[in-house]
Amino acid sequence: MNLSAIDIRDYAYELPEDRIANQPLTQRDQSKLLVCKGGRISHETFKELPNLLPNNTTLFFNDTKVIRARFRFVTTTGAHIEVFLLNPISPSTLLSVNLATKGVVTWKCLVGNIKRWKPGSSLTLNLRGVELKATLLNRDEGIVQLEWFPTEYSFGEIIEMAGVVPLPPYIRREADEKDLERYQTVYAAHSGAVAAPTAGLHFTDTVIGELRKKGIQLEFLTLHVSAGTFMPVKAANAIEHDMHAEQIVVSRQSLEALLQPNRMIVAVGTTAMRTLESLYWFGVKLQHDPDATFLIEKLYPYTPNLVTTSANEAIQNIIAMMERQGISEIAGSTSIYMFPGYQFKICRGLITNFHQPQSTLLLLVAAFIGPIWKDLYREAMLNQYRFLSYGDSSLLIP
Numbered sequence: 031m032n033l034s035a036i037d038i039r040d041y042a043y044e045l046p047e048d049r050i051a052n053q054p055l056t057q058r059d060q061s062k063l064l065v066c067k068g069g070r071i072s073h074e075t076f077k078e079l080p081n082l083l084p085n086n087t088t089l090f091f092n093d094t095k096v097i098r099a100r101f102r103f104v105t106t107t108g109a110h111i112e113v114f115l116l117n118p119i120s121p122s123t124l125l126s127v128n129l130a131t132k133g134v135v136t137w138k139c140l141v142g143n144i145k146r147w148k149p150g151s152s153l154t155l156n157l158r159g160v161e162l163k164a165t166l167l168n169r170d171e172g173i174v175q176l177e178w179f180p181t182e183y184s185f186g187e188i189i190e191m192a193g194v195v196p197l198p199p200y201i202r203r204e205a206d207e208k209d210l211e212r213y214q215t216v217y218a219a220h221s222g223a224v225a226a227p228t229a230g231l232h233f234t235d236t237v238i239g240e241l242r243k244k245g246i247q248l249e250f251l252t253l254h255v256s257a258g259t260f261m262p263v264k265a266a267n268a269i270e271h272d273m274h275a276e277q278i279v280v281s282r283q284s285l286e287a288l289l290q291p292n293r294m295i296v297a298v299g300t301t302a303m304r305t306l307e308s309l310y311w312f313g314v315k316l317q318h319d320p321d322a323t324f325l326i327e328k329l330y331p332y333t334p335n336l337v338t339t340s341a342n343e344a345i346q347n348i349i350a351m352m353e354r355q356g357i358s359e360i361a362g363s364t365s366i367y368m369f370p371g372y373q374f375k376i377c378r379g380l381i382t383n384f385h386q387p388q389s390t391l392l393l394l395v396a397a398f399i400g401p402i403w404k405d406l407y408r409e410a411m412l413n414q415y416r417f418l419s420y421g422d423s424s425l426l427i428p
Contacts, residue, residue: 033332036268036369041396042387043407050200051420054212059234062415062422069402071409076232076423079381080240083425087379088247088293090284092227092302094254095218097129097186098193101176103153103164105146111153112142113164113174114196115189115224116257117275124361125222125254125277129186134177140257141172157192186221196224198260198419200386213419222254222277228419229299229382249287252279253301253364263388268369271390273328275365278305282358285309288345288376296379296427300391303377303398307331308364310375313344316351324362331372341375369393370400379427384410384417399426 055061059077074082083089099115118128120136128135141147144166152165160178167173178188195205195213205213215230217238241248258274265271288295288309297303308326315322315330317339330336339347352360367390368374380398384407385391396403406424415422 033269033329036371036393038263038266038268038388041263041268041389041392043404045387045417049411049415049417051416051418051422052201052203054208054231054420057234058212058216058232059237061232062413063232064406064410064413064415064422064424066399066402066406066424067427071406073409073413077234077237079237079425080244080246083241083244083246083296083379084294085245086293087296088249088287088290089241089296089298089381090249090251090302090306091215091217091230091233091298092253092255092305093215093217093219093250094223094227094252094301095221096196096214096223096226096255097189097221099189099196099224100194101155101162101164101192102194103155105153107146109143109146111144111147114140114142114257116140116172119173126220126279129184129189129221131185132183133181134175135185136167136173136175139172139174141166141174144169144172155192160188160191162188162192196257198225200260200418201420217250219250220252220254220279222252224257225255225259226419227253227255227299227301229302229423231420232423233298247287247290247293249284251281251284251302251305253277253305255301259301259391260386261390262386263390263393268393269329269367271367273365273367273390275363276301276304277361277363278308278324279359279361280305280309282349282352285345285349285352289342294378295376296381297377298381300380300382300394303380303394304364304366304368306376307368307374308362308366309348310341310344311366312362313347314338316347317344320351320354324360326362326364326366328365328367331366331368344375368397370397372397374398379425381423381425383419383421383423384415386418395426399428
């Protein structure tokens with residue numbers, strides 16, 4: 031495909047402020063569900079999802095858990111400094127290792143009011159008998175060292191004690207106690223995300239129970255959602271956007287589920303879809319190099335003259351690598367960028383919310399469903415759907 035032909039202006043639409051959901055609904059599964067199957071649009075309620083999926087569906091959920099990624103400090107002069115965790119640096123770039131670390135860690139952060147914080151100087155926060163000290167190591171890169179006392183606590187525990195729920199920037203209010211529960215899926219299991227996989231926020235134990243009763247298979251994988259998911263595409267040529275990287279963990283069980291015959295794979299959210307499609311491309315990498323690292327660069331799927339393979343063979347390549355290494359799960363990183371022209375290899379359906387104009391998430395939806403995305407968003411507007419993280423949902427089956 032021509033990689034110079036994605037005009038971001040083609041993915042704009044008018045989103046009035048009052049259509050952005052500022053609060054979650056009282057009941058998760060009472061959200062609206064716009065269904066698009068084969069180009070036909072209908073309107074349902076999310077609790078009806080089990081009746082709208084074929085019996086041979088396998089749903090893949092992202093079971094990442096949102097951490098309280100915002101810290102708020104005050105300087106000796108009274109200036110307010112907010113430290114928003116982005117990516118761990120040391121003692122490990124692996125989230126699971128970093129969160130288990132005791133004593134001191136270093137992260138790349140987004141720092142609010144950074145001009146009032148001198149490089150090399152420290153800020154302290156005292157809460158619940160714990161002292162947290164933040165030192166700005168590099169202003170240009172947003173590198174912050176975090177150290178705490180007593181050191182018996184892990185960084186994950188420190189986050190729970192001292193951090194604040196990181197609501198998206200377009201929700202213009204302070205996080206409250208309700209958000210601790212509602213900005214988290216009911217099946218969240220592995221800490222590390224700084225933003226929720228919002229397509230999953232509509233699921234309740236009741237809906238999940240009905241899915242199981244129908245025989246729909248449920249599988250879980252992990253992609254730790256980064257703050258980059260909120261970054262608008264500012265480049266006129268969308269392909270030049272600096273795509274964010276996110277960490278992935280997938281079990282052998284989930285990989286084997288992808289090999290079952292005659293199953294329709296449906297991703298719960300763009301993050302689950304990014305993970306599934308990245309697995310395919312990792313399998314392709316292993317086809318070329320059995321010792322390849324699980325790192326999917328943003329434009330790897332568009333490599334000229336790249337020799338690809340079937341989805342089954344790609345997944346089998348990964349399982350074979352796991353057998354050679356004697357491991358039961360794989361961890362990697364993906365910056366995969368899916369925009370119109372991308373050919374989906376694994377996913378045949380997508381459950382997702384309604385996304386910001388000119389965003390990478392909207393480009394992904396347009397790639398998956400085609401130009402009809404404009405009709406979907408127009409229908410959602412006309413039918414009073416709520417948009418973005420706490421908004422309503424859609425089921426897309428091309």
